Amino acid sequence: MLEEYKLLTQQYIHEDQVFFTPVQIYVAINAGTLAILAGKDIAKSRAIVSGLCIFAILLSMLWSIVLLRIRAWRNALENRISEIEALAEKHLRYRELEQPYRPRMRPAGPSLPGSALNSLGRSSRIIYSLSASALLALFPIIVGIVWMGILFATVFP
Numbered sequence: 001m002l003e004e005y006k007l008l009t010q011q012y013i014h015e016d017q018v019f020f021t022p023v024q025i026y027v028a029i030n031a032g033t034l035a036i037l038a039g040k041d042i043a044k045s046r047a048i049v050s051g052l053c054i055f056a057i058l059l060s061m062l063w064s065i066v067l068l069r070i071r072a073w074r075n076a077l078e079n080r081i082s083e084i085e086a087l088a089e090k091h092l093r094y095r096e097l098e099q100p101y102r103p104r105m106r107p108a109g110p111s112l113p114g115s116a117l118n119s120l121g122r123s124s125r126i127i128y129s130l131s132a133s134a135l136l137a138l139f140p141i142i143v144g145i146v147w148m149g150i151l152f153a154t155v156f157p
Contacts, residue, residue: 005084012077019070026063046154053151060144067137
């Protein structure tokens with residue numbers, strides 16, 4: 001069980017690094033597509049602009065799928081780590097696990113004082129309660145919506 005725990009925590013840390021690689025790749029591709037779109041000759045052709053926007057929208061959908069798959073894998077790893085920690089706490093009282101690894105992107109409790117957290121609006125409290133990887137998984141959806149706006153502005157001037 002201890003070996004599984006060690007392997008899972010190492011895998012979790014590795015997945016943390018892997019999570020940001022597709023983000024960098026897709027941001028670079030979207031930035032390149034936007035740079036091509038900004039060209040003077042390209043901007044005059046509705047067909048090319050529409051084609052680039054459709055490509056970018058499809059790319060955003062693929063990007064969302066990739067990030068959601070990685071996030072699901074990370075959640076599965078985190079759940080198994082939590083199970084092992086609970087079992088170890090129950091049976092071993094952490095004799096073998098001197099410092100339990102808590103794979104969280106945010107602190108267990110709110111790091112803002114209670115009054116500051118209560119003064120935030122409802123949407124701000126929801127965003128504050130999400131993990132960084134959950135917020136990052138929303139990014140391709142937002143990028144896709146921007147590309148749809150560009151497409152509609154091109155098709156319906």
